[in-house]
Structure formats: structure tokens, C-alpha cells
Amino acid sequence: MTPLHPRPRRGSLVVLALPLLLLGAANLPAQFRPDPGHSIGTVRTDGKLIVLTLDEGALGTANLFDLDHQTLRFTPQGSRYRVERLPLQWDGDFGAPMTSSDAALAHVRFPFSGTRWSAFSVGVTGSITFGDSLAGVRRVAPQSAGDSRNRGGGLAVDRFAELAEAAPGLINTIPAIAVFFKPRMYGTRYLKELGDRAVVTWSLTEPAGGIQDMTWTPTVNRFQAVLHANGTIDLSYNDVHAQDAIVGVYPEVAGASEREIASIPSGATPGASPNLDIRRLRLTAVNGVFLDGAIETAGPVLPEGDSAAAGVVYRVCVSRTKPAGGCTADTDGLVWSIFGVRARGRASSGSRYFASGSGVRPNVTVQGNTISVRGTLPAGYKAGEQLYVSAAAQGPGAAAPADQVPPQLVQLTGVNSPAVDFSSVKRQDGPYAVAYESFHYLKPPRAMDLTCTVIKALGDKYDFLAYYSDFRIDNPEAGTSSTGPLGGGPAGGAVTGIGAEQRNLASYCSQGRFQWQYIQPVYVGANQMAEYPPAGVVDSNRHNILAYEHELTERTSNGKIPPYDYAMSQIGHEMGHRWAAFVSAKVNGETIQLGPTHWARGLQAPVAFPYQRPVEASAMGGGVWQDNYDGTFTQLDDDYYVPATGWSYLDLYLMGFISPSEVPDFFILRNLTPAGRDRNGHPIFRADRTKVTIQDVIAVEGPRLPDVDHSQKDFNTGMVVVVEHGKVPSAELLEKTNGIRLRWMDYWTTTTGHRSTMTSEP
Numbered sequence: 071m072t073p074l075h076p077r078p079r080r081g082s083l084v085v086l087a088l089p090l091l092l093l094g095a096a097n098l099p100a101q102f103r104p105d106p107g108h109s110i111g112t113v114r115t116d117g118k119l120i121v122l123t124l125d126e127g128a129l130g131t132a133n134l135f136d137l138d139h140q141t142l143r144f145t146p147q148g149s150r151y152r153v154e155r156l157p158l159q160w161d162g163d164f165g166a167p168m169t170s171s172d173a174a175l176a177h178v179r180f181p182f183s184g185t186r187w188s189a190f191s192v193g194v195t196g197s198i199t200f201g202d203s204l205a206g207v208r209r210v211a212p213q214s215a216g217d218s219r220n221r222g223g224g225l226a227v228d229r230f231a232e233l234a235e236a237a238p239g240l241i242n243t244i245p246a247i248a249v250f251f252k253p254r255m256y257g258t259r260y261l262k263e264l265g266d267r268a269v270v271t272w273s274l275t276e277p278a279g280g281i282q283d284m285t286w287t288p289t290v291n292r293f294q295a296v297l298h299a300n301g302t303i304d305l306s307y308n309d310v311h312a313q314d315a316i317v318g319v320y321p322e323v324a325g326a327s328e329r330e331i332a333s334i335p336s337g338a339t340p341g342a343s344p345n346l347d348i349r350r351l352r353l354t355a356v357n358g359v360f361l362d363g364a365i366e367t368a369g370p371v372l373p374e375g376d377s378a379a380a381g382v383v384y385r386v387c388v389s390r391t392k393p394a395g396g397c398t399a400d401t402d403g404l405v406w407s408i409f410g411v412r413a414r415g416r417a418s419s420g421s422r423y424f425a426s427g428s429g430v431r432p433n434v435t436v437q438g439n440t441i442s443v444r445g446t447l448p449a450g451y452k453a454g455e456q457l458y459v460s461a462a463a464q465g466p467g468a469a470a471p472a473d474q475v476p477p478q479l480v481q482l483t484g485v486n487s488p489a490v491d492f493s494s495v496k497r498q499d500g501p502y503a504v505a506y507e508s509f510h511y512l513k514p515p516r517a518m519d520l521t522c523t524v525i526k527a528l529g530d531k532y533d534f535l536a537y538y539s540d541f542r543i544d545n546p547e548a549g550t551s552s553t554g555p556l557g558g559g560p561a562g563g564a565v566t567g568i569g570a571e572q573r574n575l576a577s578y579c580s581q582g583r584f585q586w587q588y589i590q591p592v593y594v595g596a597n598q599m600a601e602y603p604p605a606g607v608v609d610s611n612r613h614n615i616l617a618y619e620h621e622l623t624e625r626t627s628n629g630k631i632p633p634y635d636y637a638m639s640q641i642g643h644e645m646g647h648r649w650a651a652f653v654s655a656k657v658n659g660e661t662i663q664l665g666p667t668h669w670a671r672g673l674q675a676p677v678a679f680p681y682q683r684p685v686e687a688s689a690m691g692g693g694v695w696q697d698n699y700d701g702t703f704t705q706l707d708d709d710y711y712v713p714a715t716g717w718s719y720l721d722l723y724l725m726g727f728i729s730p731s732e733v734p735d736f737f738i739l740r741n742l743t744p745a746g747r748d749r750n751g752h753p754i755f756r757a758d759r760t761k762v763t764i765q766d767v768i769a770v771e772g773p774r775l776p777d778v779d780h781s782q783k784d785f786n787t788g789m790v791v792v793v794e795h796g797k798v799p800s801a802e803l804l805e806k807t808n809g810i811r812l813r814w815m816d817y818w819t820t821t822t823g824h825r826s827t828m829t830s831e832p
Contacts, residue, residue, distance in 0.1 A: 104409055105399050106577040107518030111792075113527035115832040116799070119807055120788050122523055122537075126795040129512040129543070133234075134313040136493050136509075144319050146301035149184070150501035151319060155492060160294065160308050164271040165262025168192060171223020173261050178268050181301040183245035183321035192259050192270055193224015196250040196315065198295060225251050230551065232544040237316045237508035238429040238446045241359065241488065245322050248506060249305050250293045252276075252315040253546040257291075268297045276312055279607070279614045281636045281712055282547040283597050286607050314544070317492065318506025328362075329355040329484035332459055339473040344369020346463040346472040349439075351386070353459060355484035356444070359503050363406055364442035365461055371441045372410070372421075379410035379421040381466025384441055389458045389477070396474045397460040404451075406430040406443055410466075449489035449507075455482045511542040515792075517553050517589040522579035524790060528832065530581050533559055534645050534787040536814075538599065538807045539591035540800050541793075548596035552644035554578070554586035559782040567774035568724045569652030586648035591792045594803045598636035601809055613710050622713060625682060631713075632682055637810045638714035638817045642681075643689045645787075646717060649724040650690040655738075655766035662738065662760065664720075664767070665691070671709045672739030672757060675718035678728075679823040683707075688718035689821075695739060697759065702745050705753045716821030723764060724774060726781025727825045733764040783826045787814060 111124040141159040144151040171191045179186040182200060191199045225246055227236045231253070240246065249272070257274035275288035289311040296304040303319060331353040339347050347368035354362040363386035372379040387393060389403030399405060406427040413420035423434035423441070430445035451457075459480050462471040488504040521535055537550075556572040558564055562582035564572035578584050592599055609616035615635055622631040632638075651665040668691035669675050675692025676685070687693045687707040694707040707715075717725070719733045739757035746754050768774075776782075789811045791799045811830045818828035 104411060104574075104577070105407075105516075105518075107516065107520075107522030107579055109523045109526050110515060110519045111523050111795075113524055115528075116791075116804065117808070118789070118811060118830055118832060119804065120524060120528065120790040120832045121799055122520070122790050122792045123797070124515075124792065124795050128795070129515055130234075132511050132542075133507075133509055134511070135310060135315060137317070138307050138310045141304055141306040142317070142492055144303040144305075144505070145497075146181070147501040149321065150503050151303075151505055152497050152501050153490060153492065153495045153499065153505055154497040155495060158306055158308060159296075159304055160306050161262075161269050161271075161296070163262065164260035164273075165269065166260065168259040168261050171259075173268075173270070175263050175268055177265065178263055178297070178299050180268065180297045180299065182247075182297075184324065185245075191223040192261065193226075193251070194222040194257070194259060194274070195224060195226075195253055195255045196248070196272055196274065196293065197224035198247040198249065198270065198297075199224050200245040222256075227253060230545060230547070232514065233314055233316055233510040233546075234508045234513065234544055235428070237318070237506050238488070239431070240316070240320055240506075241446060241504050242323055244320075246320040247295060247303060247305075248316040248318050248320065249295045250291070250307065250310065250312075250315045250317060252291075252312055255291065255312070266299045270295045270297070279597070279609045279611065279616065281598050281615070281639055282549045284542075284548050284593070284595065286597060286600075286604050314510050316506060316508050318490070318504070320504055320506065323357045323359050323503050325357055327357050331355055331361075331483055331485070332478070332480040334459065334461075334475055334478050334480075336473070336475045338368065342368075342463075342472045343465065345372050346382070346465055348461060348463055348473045348475055351459065351461040351475045353386075353388075353480070357503065358485055359446060359488055360444050361447055361485055362442060362444050363461075364440050365463065366440050367463070368439070370439055371436050373436055374422045375413070375420045377412075377421055378466075379423070380412045382410035383462075383464040384408040385462045385464075386443070387458075387460045387462075387477075388447075389460075390455070392458045392477050392479075393460060396471065396476065397462040398471075401460075403457075404428060404448060406445060408434050408441060408443060446489075447485065447487040449487055449491065451482065451487040453482055453484060453486050456480075457482050510544040512544065512794075514543045514545060514590045517587055518577050518579075520590075520790070520792070521584065521587055524788060525579045525584065528788075530579070530583050531786065531831075532788040533557075533583065533585045533782075533785040534648075535584075535587040535790060536641055536645075536787060536810075537588045537591035537790045537792055538594065538803060538810070539792040540594055540797070540803050542593045542595075543590055545590065548593060549598055549640050550588045550590045550592055550644070552586060552647050553589050554648060555580060555584060556648065557583050557585045559583055559585065559785070561782065563776075565649075565726070565775070565781075567768070567772045568649050569654065569771050570649075586645055588644060591790075592640070594800065594806060598640050599634075599806050599810070600636065601633045601806065602630050612708075613712055615712055618713050622682060632813075634806075634810050634813045635682075635714050636712070638681070638813055639689070639711045641810070641814055642714055642716075642817060642821065643711045646690050646721065650688075650717075650721050653720075653724065653767050654770045655762045656769040657760055657762060657766050661770060662762070664738065664762070669709070669718075669720075670738060672742055674736040674738070675720065676707075677716040677821070678719050678722055679716050679821050681714050681716045681817060681821050683713065683715075686715035688721055689715045690717070690721055692718065695737075698754070702754050702756050703739055703759070704748055705755065708753075714817065720764070720767070722822065722825075723778075725822075725826075726774060726776060726778055727783070727822055729778045730764045730768065730773070735761060735763045737761050784829070785818070785826065786829045786831055787811075788832060789814075789830050 110128045141156040255274040260271040262269040350366040352364040387397035393401045458477040460477040461475040673692035675688040696704040743756045
């Protein structure tokens with residue numbers, strides 16, 4: 071099976087919450103908010119495994135797709151829409167397959183978002199956008215929504231975007247129709263134009279066969295959009311396997327019609343800093359769709375760039391019930407939090423603000439004594455409701471707010487939630503300026519909450535924690551990224567000389583030992599939790615495990631590839647981020663980044679102690695390059711982490727397992743240009759070669775401390791199965807997690823050359 075969409079290369083396989091300097095704070099999903107962790111369940115042990123049972127409602131509720139074999143009709147009423155659900159209306163004559171995302175109509179001029187369109191972009195992942203890739207290009211924000219880098223056309227969201235949060239975030243980024251917008255799907259799009267309408271049909275599959283996929287074989291997903299010349303939109307679904315997607319219409323909400331909902335004064339607070347002394351909370355409805363929340367303080371709000379703003383928190387809370395504890399992160403209802411965080415850059419001392427919460431825009435506005443955010447209300451909030459409104463401001467590292475606006479009862483006026491339950495909507499409802507429904511799995515837990523739950527229950531005795539579950543979460547990928555405070559192991563203390571600093575131990579409830587973890591649990595039904603791929607499946611994609619079946623079965627006695635190979639790729643790669651790949655090297659006066667985050671594609675990074683093949687590139691990236699001494703280089707192994715591989719000499723030095731003198735000189739290739747393939751099919755590139763030594767790395771980062779004679783050699787990984795409230799782990803989950811546990815200990819010993827040991831003791 072040859073994939074029809076580009077696979078992510080290893081260079082993008084991890085997003086780190088470690089420092090915000092590695093992530094654009096404005097694009098952070100909610101699980102990355104920097105509140106300290108807290109317990110979200112109960113913990114017990116089951117043999118060598120840890121069982122974490124979530125508290126009731128800890129991850130919200132799932133909302134799975136329920137419109138198959140039905141049609142949604144959006145009928146324009148002025149600039150707004152009435153919505154109704156109809157029996158399936160399906161045109162079985164799809165027309166011609168599209169060869170690109172650009173659609174041009176000869177006769178129909180489709181009215182949408184204040185313009186009549188004869189051209190639009192049809193996204194391969196189930197959406198239509200207007201004005202993004204054809205004549206009349208305009209920049210959009212965020213750039214992830216429909217910009218020129220989105221080669222699949224239509225809408226796009228950031229890689230780990232939660233669909234529940236992405237859906238409101240698409241408002242006013244670009245005029246769009248989300249027919250069945252689900253990232254990572256691929257397949258065929260069809261376009262047919264009739265006298266009074268255009269018909270766009272998708273026949274797609276969810277991604278299949280890969281380490282980040284939920285299925286080994288393609289799935290069927292057929293849906294259709296009919297764009298009528300009178301502005302009516304029909305969205306129809308005829309055999310849809312996927313259960314999570316965004317559906318709805320997103321015309322641009324123009325103008326700036328404002329209506330004040332509440333203006334709540336607050337008196338002076340003795341002892342509070344002027345920037346934290348709240349004097350007024352204002353709520354304003356904008357265009358009937360947006361809610362603005364503004365906090366006015368006694369003195370100027372610290373501007374972005376001021377290092378003192380890092381750690382400051384402001385909150386606006388809206389709740390149907392009066393919150394007993396004031397406005398906190400745990401208040402029921404709507405909580406919009408504004409965080410001051412350290413700006414990007416290892417040496418940066420500046421700061422920036424970002425907002426987190428359901429429906430809130432990440433961008434924050436600071437003007438004099440006022441700090442404000444904008445967002446949309448969650449599903450179910452309607453004009454006329456009586457709601458409690460409150461606010462709080464908190465200083466860096468403080469355990470309690472410096473000032474609060476106590477809950478006040480106000481009437482919600484001039485604004486409704488654009489989130490609609492399409493299965494129950496009636497034509498008389500609305501009309502809606504924007505109308506969408508996000509179909510999604512459970513909300514991803516926060517990494518710090520998972521780990522605090524375990525450590526508070528069982529003690530601070532884990533270097534690593536890996537999580538696996540019986541349920542799916544709202545993530546377009548089956549795998550997980552990783553994060554952690556970079557603790558110092560049983561001896562405590564920081565590791566230096568690796569380009570990453572220890573930080574934030576208390577937020578993970580660790581006294582100094584805990585180091586790294588999965589950000590979220592891996593679903594038991596995901597490909598990467600399978601012991602073996604299913605029989606009879608064939609795949610020629612060299613980024614998928616089945617492409618290596620013949621090569622890998624040669625080293626086993628049962629004629630199968632090594633068990634849990636995908637799981638070893640994931641856990642080896644993610645836990646390797648505790649040390650790599652953040653360092654630079656100074657060569658002839660030039661500082662060269664060898665990553666960042668993953669080793670550069672052109673870095674010579676052969677594995678010192680291979681896991682299962684004679685020639686392997688590091689699990690952290692780079693490649694194995696053969697210098698042909700004619701200006702070209704043959705790539706003997708690439709920078710993707712499938713099949714599971716070990717670690718390079720540079721990795722092992724950073725991990726504290728070998729001395730600087732044991733790291734051979736290596737090189738980095740820059741300006742890579744394809745130059746064909748050799749007779750074995752290996753890619754050949756032209757490139758500029760720069761020699762690098764370990765001393766060049768030490769010249770930038772300093773020596774690795776503790777050194778090889780004093781570094782930690784024995785590690786413990788807690789293997790945690792996570793289950794929903796009131797449930798017990800399935801036999802399948804226990805069996806697979808235990809199988810991964812056993813393979814992980816063997817993998818670690820093998821790939822460290824027996825210079826380190828791994829246990830998994832709960």
C-alpha cells in the first residue's frame with residue numbers, strides 16, 4: 071500500500087512542553103497551560119503495572135459523529151443561516167476527480183461571506199476555503215488555517231490541535247465550510263458543476279499503517295457538499311467511518327458591533343501590586359458571536375517583554391452556578407486564563423502573554439491598565455441566561471490570588487454560542503452568523519496532572535512515566551509527544567551540558583527525581599500498541615513497519631518481526647528527549663545547531679549499539695551517511711524512527727553513558743540537494759560537509775555533568791494504564807502494556823550497550 075499523503079518526517083515527531091521557548095505560546099493546546107499539576111484520579115498497582123482511575127468528568131465527555139446517512143441544509147437569511155437536518159440527499163454522479171485543491175467554476179457564482187465566488191480551495195481533509203490559494207490571496211491568522219504552506223488545500227490546524235478547541239478557533243481566520251474536516255485524512259476529491267450548483271465529493275481514508283495511525287488498513291469516508299447558486303449549502307454523509315471531525319459553516323463575521331454585558335467595579339486591595347490590583351471587570355458582546363473579557367488594574371499591566379511578567383496569571387470566569395472558591399482554574403463553567411510566560415530562546419529574559427481555555431483566542435491585548443482576551447461561548451450558552459461572572463489576578467509563584475472580583479450575577483445579552491448540536495437543531499433555531507459542531511473524543515489530560523496523580527499516590531520514585539489507556543482522546547495522532555522537568559534521578563541535582571535546563575519540578579510533584587514522561591496516554595487500539603501487525607497486510611512505505619517485514623523477520627525464531635516494534639520506536643524516541651537533541655557545536659567560530667529538538671537530517675548519527683539492524687540512525691534523528699568523496703553522500707538510513715533504532719554516540723554521551731573520548735568525530739551535511747539513488751535504492755544527495763567533534767559541542771554547552779563516572783546508570787519507568795471513572799482496565803490493555811514493559815527493559819539494555827539498566831517497578 072502506497073500512501074497518498076506526505077507522512078510526517080521524524081523532525082516533527084515531538085512537540086515539547088518542556089520550555090515554552092520551544093513552542094509558540096500562542097499555539098499551545100490547553101494541556102500545555104503552565105498551572106501546577108494536581109491529582110485527577112485514584113491509583114493502585116496491578117502486578118508490575120500502575121492503574122490510574124480517573125475522577126468522574128476529569129476529561130469531560132466525548133461527542134462522536136452522529137450524522138451519517140443524513141444531510142445538513144444551511145439556508146441563508148441575510149448574512150446568517152438557518153440550519154435543518156434532512157434525510158440523506160446524495161448525488162451518486164461525482165463528476166471528475168480533482169488533480170489539485172483549486173476549483174474553478176464556469177457558470178455558478180456561489181454567494182458566501184459577502185462575496186460571490188467562482189473559485190475556491192477544496193481541502194483533501196474535508197473542507198472548502200475561499201480566497202486562500204487562488205487570485206485575491208490574503209494572509210490569514212493563524213497561519214495554520216488555510217495558508218500557502220497547506221499543500222492539501224482547505225483548512226489546516228496545528229499538529230496536536232484538539233478538535234474541540236480548534237473548531238471555535240477557526241472563526242474569522244478565513245471564510246470556510248468544514249464539510250467533514252479531520253486532519254491527516256487523504257484520498258480523492260471530485261468536482262461537478264451543474265447549471266445552478268456545484269457538487270464537491272470526497273472519498274477518503276483515515277491514515278493507515280503508520281506508527282501514528284489507528285488502523286492498519288484504509289477506511290471508507292464519503293461525504294459531499296452541494297453549493298447552490300442561491301447560497302444554500304447541503305452537507306451530506308454517506309458511509310463515514312471516522313467519528314471525529316469539525317462540521318459547519320464559517321463565513322467571516324465582519325464589523326465591530328459591540329454591546330456591554332457587564333461592568334463590575336472592584337475596590338482597592340491593600341498590599342496588591344498595582345498590576346494585580348483589579349479595579350474593574352468588563353464583559354462585552356461583539357457581533358453577537360464573540361465575548362470580550364477585560365480586566366482593568368490600578369496600575370499599568372506589565373508589558374510583554376518585561377521579565378517580571380513571567381508567571382503572572384489573570385483569569386475571567388463565567389459559570390451557571392456560584393463558584394464557592396472564586397475564580398480559579400478549577401471553577402465549573404468557562405475559565406479563560408491569561409499566562410505570562412518566558413519568551414522563546416534559551417538565553418531570553420523576556421516574556422509574552424497567551425490565553426488558554428475553552429473557545430478563547432490565544433492572543434492577548436495589553437493596553438495601559440487593561441489586559442483583555444476574546445473568545446466564543448461553549449455549546450449551550452444562549453442570550454438571556456443568568457450567569458455568575460468573576461475574575462482573579464495572581465503573582466508569579468503565588469499559591470493564592472493577589473486580588474479577586476467576587477462572583478456577580480449578570481444577564482448574558484447580545485451573544486450566543488456558535489456551537490450547535492446538529493442532531494437536534496431545528497429550522498426555527500438561529501439564525502446563526504457561524505454554526506459548527508465539533509465531534510471529538512475525550513479531552514486529553516494534562517501531563518502534569520497525570521504525573522502528580524501517580525507521584526502523590528505512590529511516591530517520587532520514577533525517572534520516566536509512560537501512559538496507556540482503554541479510551542481515545544481528542545488528538546489527530548495515535549501517539550504522544552513528551553515532556554518533563556528534567557529531574558536528576560535518585561541523587562537529584564541538575565544535568566548540565568546537554569542544552570536543556572532542569573525546571574519546574576514542583577509542578578510535577580517531584581522533589582527532584584522525576585525526569586520525563588508521555589504527555590498523554592496511548593490508546594490500546596492504536597497501531598503502536600499492537601504486538602505484531604495483522605497478517606496479510608502489505609505496505610511499501612519505508613516509514614511504516616511492514617516495509618521492513620522481510621528484513622526484520624530474519625532475526626527472529628518465530629518468523630515475525632520483533633514484538634511491539636512500533637511501541638519501542640515511540641518510547642525510545644520520546645524518552646530520549648530527556649537528553650536530546652538540543653545541543654549546538656562551535657566550528658571555526660560558527661555556532662551550528664545540531665537540532666533543534668531532533669537531530670538535523672544531515673547529521674551523521676550512526677547508532678553505537680543497534681537494536682535490530684546492522685545499520686541504524688539515531689532514534690533522535692540524523693542519518694547514516696556514506697561519503698562518496700565526489701561531493702555526494704548516500705543516505706544508508708534516514709531520520710525517521712521506524713523501525714525502532716538505538717542511540718548515536720553523541721546521544722550516549724549526553725545520556726552520561728560514554729565519555730567524550732569515546733565519541734568519534736562526526737559531520738553535518740548542509741544544503742542537501744537530491745542527486746538520484748544508488749543501485750540498492752538508497753537516496754544520494756549533494757551537500758556541504760562540515761566536520762564536528764565532541765569538543766566543538768562542549769565549546770558551546772560546557773562539559774556534560776555529572777560525567778560518565780558519576781552519572782545515573784540505573785533507571786525506573788512507571789508503566790501506567792489509565793481508565794475512566796467507574797471502569798477497570800481491560801485484559802487487552804493489561805496484556806499489551808505489560809508486553810511493552812518487558813520489551814522496553816530489553817530495548818534499553820541493548821541500545822545502551824549494557825552500560826545502563828532499566829527497571830519497571832511500580
